[in-house]
Amino acid sequence: MHYPAKPAQPPPPLSPALPTKVRKVGAPLAVIIALGTLVALILILITATNPAGAVIGLILTSIAMTVVVGAYLWLDRWEPEPPRLLILAFLWGASIAIVLSIVLEVVFEAAVNPESTTESHTSFFTVAIGAPLIEEAAKGLFLLLMMTGRRRHELNSLTDCLVFAGLVGAGFAWIEDIFYIASGETLGASLATAALRLVMAPFAHSLFTTLTAIGVYFALQHRHRVVQVAYILAGYLGAVALHGLWNGSALLGPGAYFGVYLLWMVPVFTLAIVLAVRSRRREQTIVAAKLPGMVAAGLLSPNEATWLGSLRDRRAAIAAVANHGGRPAARGVRHFAAQVVELAFAQDRIDRGFGDERVVAYRNDETYRLYAARAYAAPTLSWLANYRAPR
Known part of the structure; x- marks a missing residue:
């Protein structure tokens, strides 16, 4: 990847x-x-x-x-x-x-x-x-x-x-x-x-x-x-x-x-x-399978990967953010999580052998959008650094 x-x-x-x-x-x-x-x-x-x-x-x-x-x-x-x-x-x-x-x-x-x-x-x-x-x-x-x-x-x-x-x-x-x-x-x-x-x-x-x-x-x-x-x-x-x-x-x-x-x-x-x-x-399985590669590439932190691979854990993390920082903060994290999912599916298409120039360009575009989404949600994601999804 x-x-x-x-x-x-x-x-x-x-x-x-x-x-x-x-x-x-x-x-x-x-x-x-x-x-x-x-x-x-x-x-x-x-x-x-x-x-x-x-x-x-x-x-x-x-x-x-x-x-x-x-x-x-x-x-x-x-x-x-x-x-x-x-x-x-x-x-x-x-x-x-x-x-x-x-x-x-x-x-x-x-x-x-x-x-x-x-x-x-x-x-x-x-x-x-x-x-x-x-x-x-x-x-x-x-x-x-x-x-x-x-x-x-x-x-x-x-x-x-x-x-x-x-x-x-x-x-x-x-x-x-x-x-x-x-x-x-x-x-x-x-x-x-x-x-x-x-x-x-x-x-x-x-x-x-x-x-x-x-x-x-x-x-x-x-x-x-x-x-x-x-x-x-x-x-x-x-x-x-x-x-x-x-x-x-x-x-x-x-x-x-x-x-x-x-x-x-x-x-x-x-x-x-x-x-x-x-x-x-x-x-969910596809996204969970792509998270380790994103962590290795520095796109995500290991902690973020613990709650991004499950709809239940993702919702719990967003709810925790809403309680801590309000709706704007929750909206930023929700957008960040959605961008992770988009990037995972783009990478999955490449991994399945559909990686022509247009798909690779689309994957790269989604990657840059993830960087931008992280920049928007950076303060909240810093607070989430110590978050652990409930089990």
Whole structure:
């Protein structure tokens, strides 16, 4: 491990309040505002058709999606992604993916079933095959976008891919569920729809896109373009198959719907949870494995390595700093710890054989940012020199 040495001219302290990393990975505020405006327009259109149903749908769906988003933010605690990118993922699902899906599904239905003029005549083929093909492509486009430029460096692990996919799915489900609940002709119908969509399967769209995320993650572990495309395509087709089975069962009647739910959706969802938890544990293992090299390079002190290798110990150290020096001090140490994690993943890519010039330059950049983060948190880190993580 050849980390660059600390510059002779000390780097300026890097305040965690400066969103430099966000700008580097491409989450322009203007884009977020534009997508937010598009989401607002979609909600206005839904409300115009059925104001009472839309309000019920908005309230119930927002409660359910808060749980979904909270679960993914919990999963993202070890290496938190830039907030703007997380917001962008959710808004992509709630705007771009929704609009693309609506337009393409109308075109698809018109092509395969020219005689269909109303929603009630929408063909089984469209619902079970066309919609999954289109919707999973629209959601998956965000993950392909994340694979470009410096955004690629945010996909350090399977957990990162799962989090972005989950938030895209949550945004898509949020708007879709509001629409379906608002479409109920009576209050009872709206509540029945809410129960089916929000109680039984609030994670459904996120679960479908999880398969695309798995394909993207494995694609990122290979250099050969053909292999990368094969993995992404396999993940996408898996998402389409799972989505199509779910949609098709809903049209075949309650027996088929509940059968698929209990015998297929629940087991797959359970496996996804296990996979996500194991992936987060692997993140911790990667970081812990890189700490000795950072200590040897003089980037960290041996004492700091004792509490940086565990999420529990890291949180305990930050809590101790907050009690001693207040929130600003805790924010500085939290930023320092997060920069250690970023550097660990950058070095891991090199150690796994992906150390081309761009990756090495990125690793060096993260190293200098760690020096700067240390300069900002230096007084607090000096106080932490005698800290011992509780056991």
